[in-house]
Amino acid sequence: MDQVLIIDDSQINLTLIRALIIKQGGCEPIVFDRPLDALEWCRQHVPDLVIVDYMMPDMDGLSFIAAFRALHGRTEIPVLMITANDQKDVRYQALRGGANDFLTKPIDKFEFGARVGNMLALRAGQKYLANRAAELEEKVQERTQAIRDRERELIFRISRAAEFRDPETGAHIQRMAYYSEIIAQGLDLDEVSRRLLLEAAPMHDVGKIGIPDLILLKPGRLSPEEFEVMKRHAVLGYELLKDSGSGIMQAGAEIALSHHEKYDGSGYPKGLKGQQIPLFGRIVAVADVFDALTSSRPYKRAWTVEEACKMLEDGRGTHFDPLCVEAFFAGWDQVLEIKQRFRDEEIPEL
Amino acid sequence: MSPFVLDRPAVLERLGDDEDIMFMMLGMCCDDVENNCRELSEALVAADLEGLRRAAHTVKGTLASVSDDDGAALAFALEKQARAGELAGAEALLLALQARLRHVAGVLASVLASR
Numbered sequence A: 001m002d003q004v005l006i007i008d009d010s011q012i013n014l015t016l017i018r019a020l021i022i023k024q025g026g027c028e029p030i031v032f033d034r035p036l037d038a039l040e041w042c043r044q045h046v047p048d049l050v051i052v053d054y055m056m057p058d059m060d061g062l063s064f065i066a067a068f069r070a071l072h073g074r075t076e077i078p079v080l081m082i083t084a085n086d087q088k089d090v091r092y093q094a095l096r097g098g099a100n101d102f103l104t105k106p107i108d109k110f111e112f113g114a115r116v117g118n119m120l121a122l123r124a125g126q127k128y129l130a131n132r133a134a135e136l137e138e139k140v141q142e143r144t145q146a147i148r149d150r151e152r153e154l155i156f157r158i159s160r161a162a163e164f165r166d167p168e169t170g171a172h173i174q175r176m177a178y179y180s181e182i183i184a185q186g187l188d189l190d191e192v193s194r195r196l197l198l199e200a201a202p203m204h205d206v207g208k209i210g211i212p213d214l215i216l217l218k219p220g221r222l223s224p225e226e227f228e229v230m231k232r233h234a235v236l237g238y239e240l241l242k243d244s245g246s247g248i249m250q251a252g253a254e255i256a257l258s259h260h261e262k263y264d265g266s267g268y269p270k271g272l273k274g275q276q277i278p279l280f281g282r283i284v285a286v287a288d289v290f291d292a293l294t295s296s297r298p299y300k301r302a303w304t305v306e307e308a309c310k311m312l313e314d315g316r317g318t319h320f321d322p323l324c325v326e327a328f329f330a331g332w333d334q335v336l337e338i339k340q341r342f343r344d345e346e347i348p349e350l
Numbered sequence B: 001m002s003p004f005v006l007d008r009p010a011v012l013e014r015l016g017d018d019e020d021i022m023f024m025m026l027g028m029c030c031d032d033v034e035n036n037c038r039e040l041s042e043a044l045v046a047a048d049l050e051g052l053r054r055a056a057h058t059v060k061g062t063l064a065s066v067s068d069d070d071g072a073a074l075a076f077a078l079e080k081q082a083r084a085g086e087l088a089g090a091e092a093l094l095l096a097l098q099a100r101l102r103h104v105a106g107v108l109a110s111v112l113a114s115r
Helices: A011-024 A035-044 A061-070 A088-096 A109-165 A170-186 A191-210 A224-241 A247-258 A279-293 A305-314 A322-330 A332-341 B008-014 B019-045 B049-065 B069-084 B090-113
Strands: A002-007 A027-032 A049-053 A079-084 A101-105
Touching: A002 A011, A002 A035, A002 A109, A011 A027, A011 A049, A011 A109, A011 B019, A011 B049, A027 A035, A035 A061, A049 A061, A049 A109, A061 A079, A061 A088, A079 A088, A079 A109, A079 B049, A088 A101, A101 A109, A101 B049, A109 A170, A109 A191, A109 A247, A170 A191, A170 A279, A170 A322, A170 A332, A191 A224, A191 A247, A191 A279, A224 A247, A247 A279, A279 A305, A279 A322, A305 A322, A322 A332, B008 B019, B019 B049, B019 B090, B049 B069, B049 B090, B069 B090
Parallel strands: A002 A027, A002 A049, A049 A079, A079 A101
Antiparallel strands: none
């Protein structure tokens, strides 16, 4: 039912227009003989059509239209102004001032019906478009979310593919990703950056796909020549991901390249030092090393958390960014919770 | 000014041949007459030009709605005079308009009674 707001200080006109609106069908008349009361009503309600007389005490029709249009969300509502036949200048002012059309007195039922019908059809079109816009926006959000979910799944599976040949497990990439997020939280990174890091960190060793089994799966210590080959996984991971249009993959490329750099410049592949190392790389270095130390491997036992923490402490300022180590310890309760949640024997869920 | 005769076909045509709305409107015109007359008098006594203009404008609309062109012209004259700020001669116009209103109301009452 369309709500038609009628404002006229003449009771005869109010009654007449109200009766005509009811006869129009599908309309609910809302009547006011005082424009200020009508304006107050409009602050809380949105009519589908406004029919307003020109000459009224307190506030004339032109002023009412201006005040009505100034309310939020009322600029498009159709407005019909009623004027006497001899008020051409008033009609022009009304059209310039925001009225969509006008009716002249004495009111003619057919003309009234036609103009009101046109205005209500205009309003129906507005509402349809607004609903359609809202529906489309909702669909776009759903599809965008679906795309993001697929992207995350793809990243996770790519990361797992890299780990398949390596003794490290899927739970490792989950743990180190969450450890990285904990460090980011401790460093007061914003939510968008933390989310990005969480999603990109699992790709840190994706370059291992390009390392021969002979070296990747060697149980014992690598020779210097073998280690040089292994070190290539950082650049390989970067090359694999860097040209992606995805922000997550680009962050993954940066992490792959920089997570083996050391704070004192003795790392690889570039020997970057201190703040030269991208922040994500410095964060992942701490997270990855801690998880590697505290995990079992065919060639080593898992270190205790105390042993691993000492290693991080000893490496402050040399291997690791001191602030990243501090942020990691600041989130210690969460670290233990993550360690418990993603145990190696469990199949990690996305 | 010639006596008022209700031009029923003209009024009905404008109201889409809707007799219900026509009789409702005629009834309201009759009911409002004394109110209209009082508003005109009070505005003139108070020298309230804006009030006089609005009251005359309202009466103009009422008389036009029952197709009393002569009465509507009289109301329009008073409205213009009030808009121009001329009170001289307004009283005579006002008295003529009040008389016209009461006359028209009488005719409408007869039409309603003979329904």
